[in-house]
Amino acid sequence: MENNKKNIPEGESPKPAAPKPKPVEKVKKEKPKPQIFLLSSSPHMATVDNVPKIMWTVIAALLPAVTFGVYNFGFSVLLTITASVLAALATEAVVNKMRNKEITVSDGSAVLTGLLLAMTLPPGFPKAYAALGSIFAIGIGKQIFGGLGYNIFNPALLGRAFLQASFSVKMTTWVAPNTIDAITTATPLGSYKFENIMTPYFDLFMGNIGGCIGETSALFILIGGIFLLIKKYADWRIPVSYLGTVIIIGGLFWIIDPSQYPDPVFHLFSGGLLLGAFFMATDMVTSPVTPKGAWIFGFGAGVALVVIRLFGGLPEGVMYSILFMNGFVPLINRYTRPKYFGEIKK
Amino acid sequence: MKLKSFKKGVHPEEFKNYTEHKSLERLPIPEQVFIPLNQHIGAPCKPVVEKGQAVKTGEVIGTSTGFVSSRVHASISGTVKAIDTFPHPLGMNSLMIHIVGDGNDEWVDTVTGESDWEQLSGAEIIDRVQDAGIVGMGGAAFPSHVKLTPPKGKTIDTFVLNGCECEPYLTADHRMMVERTQDVVSGTRILMKALGVSKAVIGIESNKPDAIEAMRKEAASFNNIEVIPLKVKYPQGAEKMLIKAVIDRDVPADGLPLDVGVVVNNVGTAIAVAEAVTRKKPLVERVVSITGDGIKEPKNIIARIGTPFQNLIDFCGGLSEKTAKVIMGGPMMGLTQHTLKVPVVKATSGILCLTDFSIIKNKEYPCIQCGTCIGVCSMSLLPTRLARFAQVENWQMAEELGILYCVECGSCAFVCPSKIPLVQQIRIGKMCVNEIKRKEKLETA
Numbered sequence: 167m168e169n170n171k172k173n174i175p176e177g178e179s180p181k182p183a184a185p186k187p188k189p190v191e192k193v194k195k196e197k198p199k200p201q202i203f204l205l206s207s208s209p210h211m212a213t214v215d216n217v218p219k220i221m222w223t224v225i226a227a228l229l230p231a232v233t234f235g236v237y238n239f240g241f242s243v244l245l246t247i248t249a250s251v252l253a254a255l256a257t258e259a260v261v262n263k264m265r266n267k268e269i270t271v272s273d274g275s276a277v278l279t280g281l282l283l284a285m286t287l288p289p290g291f292p293k294a295y296a297a298l299g300s301i302f303a304i305g306i307g308k309q310i311f312g313g314l315g316y317n318i319f320n321p322a323l324l325g326r327a328f329l330q331a332s333f334s335v336k337m338t339t340w341v342a343p344n345t346i347d348a349i350t351t352a353t354p355l356g357s358y359k360f361e362n363i364m365t366p367y368f369d370l371f372m373g374n375i376g377g378c379i380g381e382t383s384a385l386f387i388l389i390g391g392i393f394l395l396i397k398k399y400a401d402w403r404i405p406v407s408y409l410g411t412v413i414i415i416g417g418l419f420w421i422i423d424p425s426q427y428p429d430p431v432f433h434l435f436s437g438g439l440l441l442g443a444f445f446m447a448t449d450m451v452t453s454p455v456t457p458k459g460a461w462i463f464g465f466g467a468g469v470a471l472v473v474i475r476l477f478g479g480l481p482e483g484v485m486y487s488i489l490f491m492n493g494f495v496p497l498i499n500r501y502t503r504p505k506y507f508g509e510i511k512k
Numbered sequence: 513m514k515l516k517s518f519k520k521g522v523h524p525e526e527f528k529n530y531t532e533h534k535s536l537e538r539l540p541i542p543e544q545v546f547i548p549l550n551q552h553i554g555a556p557c558k559p560v561v562e563k564g565q566a567v568k569t570g571e572v573i574g575t576s577t578g579f580v581s582s583r584v585h586a587s588i589s590g591t592v593k594a595i596d597t598f599p600h601p602l603g604m605n606s607l608m609i610h611i612v613g614d615g616n617d618e619w620v621d622t623v624t625g626e627s628d629w630e631q632l633s634g635a636e637i638i639d640r641v642q643d644a645g646i647v648g649m650g651g652a653a654f655p656s657h658v659k660l661t662p663p664k665g666k667t668i669d670t671f672v673l674n675g676c677e678c679e680p681y682l683t684a685d686h687r688m689m690v691e692r693t694q695d696v697v698s699g700t701r702i703l704m705k706a707l708g709v710s711k712a713v714i715g716i717e718s719n720k721p722d723a724i725e726a727m728r729k730e731a732a733s734f735n736n737i738e739v740i741p742l743k744v745k746y747p748q749g750a751e752k753m754l755i756k757a758v759i760d761r762d763v764p765a766d767g768l769p770l771d772v773g774v775v776v777n778n779v780g781t782a783i784a785v786a787e788a789v790t791r792k793k794p795l796v797e798r799v800v801s802i803t804g805d806g807i808k809e810p811k812n813i814i815a816r817i818g819t820p821f822q823n824l825i826d827f828c829g830g831l832s833e834k835t836a837k838v839i840m841g842g843p844m845m846g847l848t849q850h851t852l853k854v855p856v857v858k859a860t861s862g863i864l865c866l867t868d869f870s871i872i873k874n875k876e877y878p879c880i881q882c883g884t885c886i887g888v889c890s891m892s893l894l895p896t897r898l899a900r901f902a903q904v905e906n907w908q909m910a911e912e913l914g915i916l917y918c919v920e921c922g923s924c925a926f927v928c929p930s931k932i933p934l935v936q937q938i939r940i941g942k943m944c945v946n947e948i949k950r951k952e953k954l955e956t957a
């Protein structure tokens with residue numbers, strides 16, 4: 167509060183002018199120093215939460231899934247993650263400098279973007295390209311809008327969309343887990359879409375499957391995601407409505423024709439849905455601020471996801487479903503203003 | 513049983529332990545007092561004494577012809593030394609009557625012993641309340657006789673006594689309910705009679721079990737007074753929230769409690785009313801909690817109105833060296849003071865002294881659209897948007913989004929993880945919007 171002088175017409179209490187000691191007086195009277203008090207506008211209390219704390223907590227919540235990714239795909243993905251995070255930090259610092267703003271690398275948001283981006287990349291993805299994705303994510307996805315808090319689209323997903331568009335082959339080359347020489351394999355969604363092969367549920371849940379670095383293990387993503395919900399750093403309405411919509415709409419199609427459409431459990435645990443639902447769609451900056459808006463946002467993303475997965479040309483649609491709904495956030499916010507207490511019906 | 517409450521709100525740490533079990537202590541009569549002529553909402557008083565005049569305790573020294581106003585009384589006996597401007601705890605310098613005491617504390621002879629109030633009519637009760645200069649003592653300082661005189665066409669059916677004391681640290685109301693239970697209840701009954709209502713509810717937060725028990729015991733003999741324990745939540749003591757919590761009525765956003773047939777009064781006001789009506793004792797003293805980590809011996813004090821803060825702080829062992837803020841009121845809505853020369857006024861519920869350690873010095877970050885402020889706003893406004901519109905001076909949008917309905921409780925700024933001074937910006941915005949509306953009104957008139 168005290169550091170925001172520009173917005174509050176107030177100042178610290180003016181120091182009382184010190185009385186000039188008369189030179190003739192030999193004995194100086196020792197006056198007790200008048201205590202100087204801070205002046206500020208209420209409230210004088212605040213919670214201990216702050217932006218860096220939120221960002222670093224989200225990063226901590228991602229660590230189980232990251233650790234499993236490294237275990238699953240080998241040491242090399244750690245380098246991919248490092249490249250992505252460092253590029254994000256460097257871009258943030260450079261753009262801050264260019265805009266003559268304070269360097270904001272320590273608030274954790276750039277680290278989070280770099281980490282999230284890396285988690286959505288295939289394990290064998292070239293490290294330089296990963297870094298390029300981060301540069302795009304921070305530079306174009308976030309800083310160009312004015313930095314933290316002002317971006318419309320989730321920067322990590324925007325970075326991924328950039329890579330998908332630029333290096334579509336590399337972005338869809340998958341290696342099997344625990345292989346020393348990268349043996350190409352297919353992701354569960356890919357096998358289903360193009361070969362109609364189901365992956366066993368247990369493998370889907372544990373993550374012993376092909377897929378992106380940090381997306382394969384439902385279990386470890388859930389651990390981190392639920393931790394975030396308990397800490398209230400993610401709005402529970404978004405994963406609930408997003409996943410719920412996918413289960414219900416995906417389930418409806420499955421009931422209509424089980425031979426053609428996958429069941430809702432498969433929908434839930436395959437691809438990047440859980441990571442997207444708990445960590446990307448819940449990004450505070452790019453999701454609605456109102457409770458009702460959060461429901462609409464999750465529902466819209468769920469519908470978009472099922473449509474892309476079942477009828478689109480791509481096997482996976484988490485990224486586009488969230489980016490698509492990000493674009494609607496200002497509109498959703500506007501139309502879901504809560505009724506104020508005692509609002510008179512007009 | 514699930515405790516009643518209102519929707520949304522916040523849970524600040526309570527810090528009541530400094531003073532919640534400390535009995536009321538009477539401050540020795542001060543040597544001098546500074547009695548402001550504006551201690552209430554409404555027209556300030558005009559002095560009716562002159563410099564050099566001798567006054568007795570309880571003598572009227574300032575009155576006003578306006579109805580929405582409240583007279584002031586000498587709180588010690590002595591001589592008027594000056595009528596001049598002195599620092600006021602609201603932050604400005606204002607006209608005060610400076611009385612130097614004679615040390616005798618000689619009261620005016622109109623103050624009587626206990627008398628039976630039940631023969632008095634409602635109008636007579638309201639007259640006595642007005643004569644005693646009683647205002648809302650929870651902090652708003654709205655003249656009580658005005659509150660007790662609802663405009664024609666409004667019927668009041670319920671009286672609500674506010675014993676929430678939802679501000680952290682403060683315990684004045686709590687101690688009054690424990691130690692002066694009888695006066696609180698008779699004050700409630702007097703106020704019921706003045707309003708002509710047959711039902712009263714007393715809302716007390718559940719962190720004061722001893723007060724709930726004492727009040728229940730005392731109110732048990734009157735079947736039309738109900739004590740309702742409430743869930744601890746801020747800002748439950750705000751009139752609209754309290755009414756929602758105890759009798760589940762929604763006061764219109766731009767309306768007053770009387771629009772839903774309710775009048776709310778604070779515990780301290782009830783005691784003052786009881787004294788004024790039964791003994792014709794004017795409001796010359798009040799309970800003040802001196803608390804916080806910046807004071808050596810926190811206490812609940814009964815102090816004369818007009819006593820400089822310094823006297824109360826000295827009585828509590830003085831400030832610790834690290835004290836950085838002295839606040840009149842609680843930490844959520846209180847006002848910081850620049851000097852300890854300011855006097856206790858009718859609305860001084862506490863003096864909170866905070867050290868360096870307990871002061872927030874967080875860096876401000878950009879709004880990350882987390883929506884936490886929206887989730888806690890007890891009026892269901894959009895604090896982040898209102899603050900933004902106030903900052904960019906878009907008054908039209910600010911008004912459209914209900915900036916004038918903000919009750920300034922500060923919950924938004926309390927929870928904001930970006931440490932944006934939301935309520936502060938909204939407060940300025942409210943002032944500007946009101947100013948614009950006032951000017952428009954003048955132009956059209």
